[in-house]
Amino acid sequence: MANPRAYHIPVMLNECMDALAIKPDGVYVDVTFGGGGHSREILSRLGENGRLIAFDQDPDAVENAIDDPRFTLVQHNFKFLKNNLRLLGIRSVDGVLGDLGVSSHQFDSPERGFSIRYDADLDMRMDQVADLDAKKVLNTYSEAELHRIFGMYGEIQNARTLAKAIVVARLTKGIETVAELKEAIVRLVPKGKEHKYHAQVFQALRIEVNQELDALQEFLEQTVAVLKPAGRLVVMSYHSLEDRLVKNFMQKGKFRGDVEKDFYGNEIKPFKVISRKAISAGADELELNNRARSAKLRVAERQT
Structure with a gap:
């Protein structure tokens, strides 16, 4: 098996785990498996009844698959999130994590x-x-x-x-x-x-x-259907185009325009924003991992 740490050093690992607010018996999805750094940490916090589904369309990522009965790797783009979860018999989940960056492995493979x-x-x-x-x-x-x-x-x-x-x-x-x-x-x-x-x-x-921005929008829209009430959506982006889409969707439930309102003027939006401002990597992490420099982490909670 490839060395997962050499494949990709997970960015803001602890911040992502805190944002997911992991429950030991919960069901979680890591839609950008890569080297599996985030996935391994999620599994370490799950009990024997917990479950983790990971997505990655890159065939190289299969080498990092985790031998654990609680873990399932889906070789598909995350824009097919909802259908693949249904195929696995999963109707709803407690948290979804997305790290949108290109992995170190991909950059370092000429x-x-x-x-x-x-x-x-x-x-x-x-x-x-x-x-x-x-x-x-x-x-x-x-x-x-x-x-x-x-x-x-x-x-x-x-x-x-x-x-x-x-x-x-x-x-x-x-x-x-x-x-x-x-x-x-x-x-x-x-x-x-x-x-x-x-x-x-x-x-x-x-x-x-x-087709990264189209895939990101399709993925984000599906999180509304797959997350349980109070389930967490945690997304890390690396350039302004992605971050703008993530920010708008978490704040408004849509990518452009104003928040929709009901007949009485109440806002209709699927998420409550947990991180008012994007979370950035700390100084210690930036010293160790330069690729964390442009990362912005945003967190939202599915409304009931």
């Missing part, structure tokens, strides 16, 4: 194409059998489509110029590798901000390849 540090094929698929990868996005999307994803998902200021440069570059030769992508856009990268710019480009491609 062949996955997630990292700007290595020259590798531009893949970026979380699900290795999915049809769409970063190469296909870069080589087949129209200039307008590329402009959209770089502006929306990467929040890149010169997104239009970037899209045009890629379309021009691929006329001569397809963009297949990290090095070829960097070469195609080298003239557009602000001096002294190369790392940040490349990270924004890669973020935009990764979100598009994996």
Whole structure:
């Protein structure tokens, strides 16, 4: 079995456990299993009648599966949360945890194409059998489509110029590798901000390849149906696009617009926000794990 700690150091582990308010005989879901760090800690706090269901679409995560009768690993995207729980005979759960970050293992595996540090094929698929990868996005999307994803998902200021440069570059030769992508856009990268710019480009491609924001919205909507009254929804995000969706959903039960009201003017919202402000990692953790720097943890409780 792979070393789970090397696979991914769990971010804000204690804060996540406190937020879940784990009951020994409860049923919990970890929708982003990865290296299993959060899952192992949940299991350590469950009694013999407790149960944990974990989700991960990355086949590499199976190597970290936990040998415990209370544990079940579902190899599926978390946007299929409700249906998979039903298939397991589970109608409702006491808590749901989501850590939306890309795992250290995925960043540190050059062949996955997630990292700007290595020259590798531009893949970026979380699900290795999915049809769409970063190469296909870069080589087949129209200039307008590329402009959209770089502006929306990467929040890149010169997104239009970037899209045009890629379309021009691929006329001569397809963009297949990290090095070829960097070469195609080298003239557009602000001096002294190369790392940040490349990270924004890669973020935009990764979100598009994996349809991450759509999946996140589908997942969040399903938590209303699967959480018991007073059940906890605990979500950790790593960029503003995700955090905005999580924050709005917890506060309003929807992703945009105002909170809905009933005939008498009472607000209709499924959750009570527990964390008024996003929780951030402490100084000690930041020293040990730089990837915790951008993490924002939000907590809500299912209303009765």
